[in-house]
Amino acid sequence: MVTPKASTIKMTPEELKKTYLKLSTVELLEIVDNKFNYTALAVSIALAELASREVSEQDINHYKDSQIEKVVTFIKRNISDDLNLLQKNLFYFIWFPLINFAFKQNFRDDNYILKLKQANYYSLIGFLVFISTGVLSAIFNYNNLISFTIWIVGFIPAYIFDEKFNREKQINKLKILYDSTNADEENNLE
Structure with a gap:
């Protein structure tokens, strides 16, 4: 898992972008799925990274199926x-x-x-x-x-x-x- 919202962890948008660039698509989907555990900035950067990867509907459905499982x-x-x-x-x-x-x-x-x-x-x-x-x-x-x-x-x-x-x-x-x-x-x- 990645950096959840915490009062002691402050990352700049650039640091978040570098970190999220290294994450798998599933990890980014987990951030978006658990958006209340992350700051609004972290979620928006995760969404932007997902958009840049052009995640297919099939990948999203696979993620949802794994969550249901x-x-x-x-x-x-x-x-x-x-x-x-x-x-x-x-x-x-x-x-x-x-x-x-x-x-x-x-x-x-x-x-x-x-x-x-x-x-x-x-x-x-x-x-x-x-x-x-x-x-x-x-x-x-x-x-x-x-x-x-x-x-x-x-x-x-x-x-x-x-x-x-x-x-x-x-x-x-x-x-x-x-x-x-x-x-x-x-x-x-x-």
């Missing part, structure tokens, strides 16, 4: 691609951060927001149920088998709550985000 991929990763049952169990029972950090970092790096939130949810609930089970065991003198059973059974309400409330809440947030993004994109087309 990005949105579709984002939605797929955050609505239909949630943690599978084995992964949910992994984070519930192996909640210790040093052990599951690598998994969560992979989700973060790959922009799997729903999976990351679910992993954090199951780790937190697993930890809380583990501590609660320990406290109950100390108070009521439960043996290890009963304590372990309580911890295992605690996964069931955590799973049901996640499926019924957490996931639906996430999906609704993403739908709102997608609807506003879709409306913005339609406005850009006009």
Whole structure:
């Protein structure tokens, strides 16, 4: 990406022209597409550079198709691609951060927001149920088998709550985000 609007970055029109001359057509289209992240001067110079390159309608359509594909991929990763049952169990029972950090970092790096939130949810609930089970065991003198059973059974309400409330809440947030993004994109087309 190129130089977004920032109070510390001041470029002259000549510097912008030199910089934008080196950019690919796709990068220039991204500047125009995300015009609210750039100064009016930066956008106008990007438009002038695009005009001088005589960008075809096919190039613009290809860019739009790639942007739509990005949105579709984002939605797929955050609505239909949630943690599978084995992964949910992994984070519930192996909640210790040093052990599951690598998994969560992979989700973060790959922009799997729903999976990351679910992993954090199951780790937190697993930890809380583990501590609660320990406290109950100390108070009521439960043996290890009963304590372990309580911890295992605690996964069931955590799973049901996640499926019924957490996931639906996430999906609704993403739908709102997608609807506003879709409306913005339609406005850009006009």
